[in-house]
Amino acid sequence: MKNLLVSTLIFALFASSSHACTTIIVGKAASADGSIIVGRNVDAPNAADWASNFVYHPPGEGGYVVQSVLENQFSYQMPLHVLGYSGFPQPNTGDLSFEEAGFNDAGVGISATETIFSNARTLAVDPYNKKTGVVEEIIPSVVLPQIRSAREGVKLLGKLIETYGSGEGFGVAFVDKDEAWYLENAGGHQWLAARIPDNAYFVSANQSRLGEADLSDSDHFLSSPNLVRFAEENGLFDPQSSSSFSFRKVFGKDEAGDADYNYSRVGYLQGKYTSGLSNKKYESNSFPTFVKPDRKISIADVRDSLRSYNAGTENDPYSGKNSNVQVRPISVYRAYQSHIMQVRSHFPEQIANVQYLDLGMTALGIYVPFYQGATIPDSYRHASIAIDSNSAAWKYRKVQLLAMQDFQRYEPMVRSTYDRLEQEILVRQRKFEEDYKVMVGNNPRQAQALLDEFTRQNVNDAFAASSELEKKIMNDMSIQVYRKYRFRGA
The missing domain is CATH 1.10.287 (Helix Hairpins)
Structure with missing residues (x-):
């Protein structure tokens, strides 16, 4: 009965609101050491305290069913043979719920998902399938065991969206030793994915960020069938009044509240890496999608970015000097996990892929490196919903809770x-x-x-x-x- 009550509470909290996250992706020619970098803060929807476990699912016989247990009734039959993979599931959910990020045995990584929202016009003609559609909760659990490249991951998730519909809005990063991709969905059945240019970086903060796309260039863009024609036929895009098709302008939600909640984070990160964009003011979601940095970006740069809270400015919410801060910082207390995934093609396979993992609020946390081939310590695998004394999740959270008192x-x-x-x-x-x-x-x-x-x-x-x-x-x-x-x- 206790587990049932806990599960019911979790479902109510997750169902009432989506995750709010911040994503950074760095191409291999834009990074300091030639690696591809994918970083993301994972913020819980309503509650301040959420634990997660770091687990490895071994390869072997598939045939099992992945079922959404927290968000809706999505169900998927896995193939008979699956790859081993790692993830960060919520405790007491069967280790297949909100796994968020991980690598599989083929060296492919996923960071899923960045919550985004389609506009009302899109949802009027192609609504979310909230009851049985694909949701954030299950994407890594379904996709990672089946793919052998980032591009293959994009295509599989795209097919799931087309077949089952989307239960909500999301952006998902895929990475392998050669390239990184980012996919965004729109409405129930539309999607677009773009390859991150090797010499650029990409940042996202809870809003559709993919813009203009040359859909004839399948080396760099993939999408749902007839994406542009769908928009035209449903009155979402008029080629006579616009010279180019922008995915986020056609499908994305862009409202006044996004300025303080989303623009601030994207603007800060782009200004940090590219001085020409520093302090630039935006009145709409018109940020450049892919940007070249002034200097090569390191793991330390991404780590420090994910810890940002506008320190020393009038928008610092934690200093105590301004109690009316409305601008949402990158680092918030309700974050329960942050990961920086590093893929290095010039290293031995067993240590080519690294996850730097910070559990809890990044501004008051520590990133610990975990190589893909490492045995995961018990303290990272056995957190509980209730506060405990032995797990990594609660060990770091206690420090953060105490420190936040002053x-x-x-x-x-x-x-x-x-x-x-x-x-x-x-x-x-x-x-x-x-x-x-x-x-x-x-x-x-x-x-x-x-x-x-x-x-x-x-x-x-x-x-x-x-x-x-x-x-x-x-x-x-x-x-x-x-x-x-x-x-x-x-």
Whole structure:
């Protein structure tokens, strides 16, 4: 009965609102080390506290059914043989709900999904299939076990949208060793996907971001059949009054509230990476889609971007100086997971793909690297819905909750501790990779042991640092309470 009540509560919260996220994708010629980078903050819809588990599903016999248990009644029969893959499911959901991101055994990655919204005109002629359509909850669980390239992932998800309809609006990133793609849906059955140019980056914040597309160029664009003709026939696009077809202008929702909620994040990121776009004001969703950075973008750049909260400006909501901030920052407390996926074609297969994982609020969190071939520690695999003392999800959340009671006072302590450890891990990581390259060809078993030990040490150090922060903040809070409620006498 308890599990039933918990599941009912989760369903009610997720069904009432979609996720709100921020996505960054960097092409391999635009990154500092030639890797393709996909980063995203995963923000819970209503609740501040959500746990997630990091799991690996082994390859083998398929034939099972993936069923949406939180959002609607979507159901899908998997093929008889499936690839192994990783994901971040919600606890107590059978490990197939809101898996969000991961790599499969073919080295293909997904980050799903960035919530977006179609406009009323589109939904009037092609409404969402809310009852049984494809929803954010199940996309990685259905798609990752079946695909061997990013392009194949785009086509499979596109076919699902066309066949089952979409239950809501979403954007999904796909990545492999050669390229990254981004797909957006529109209404019930339309979609467009674009290949991220190698020399550019792409950012998204809860709004359709794909613009003009040459649908005759299948090397760089894929879409639902007759996308433009559908728009014309239903009065969504008039080629006589517009010289070009823009996906987001035709199908996307763009309202006054988007300025503070979405424009601010896209504008900040584009201004951070490309100085010519800094402080540029937009009155509509007319941001450039793909942009070349002034300098090559590193993992550290993406990490710092996903931690942004407009520090030092009038739109900083956490400093305490302005209690009426309306502009939504990138880092929010209700985030329960952030991932940065790095794909490197010039590394051995076992360590080519890395996920830097931050559980909880990024401004007060730490990114820990997990190579695709690493054994996942128990603390990252066994979080519960209820607050516990052993899981990574709740270990980091406790620090974040305490620090948010006085952000100005405790953020410097948290940030300096985690930043120092991240640098230590980076130094350790460089040595590990060199040692692994030498070892893997001659002794794969010893190389695996080295990889697992590297992972365990990082997790143990992050736990130790978090435990120490928890003690320090609670001790300081205790002193503050004592001073506030100190009375005369013994």
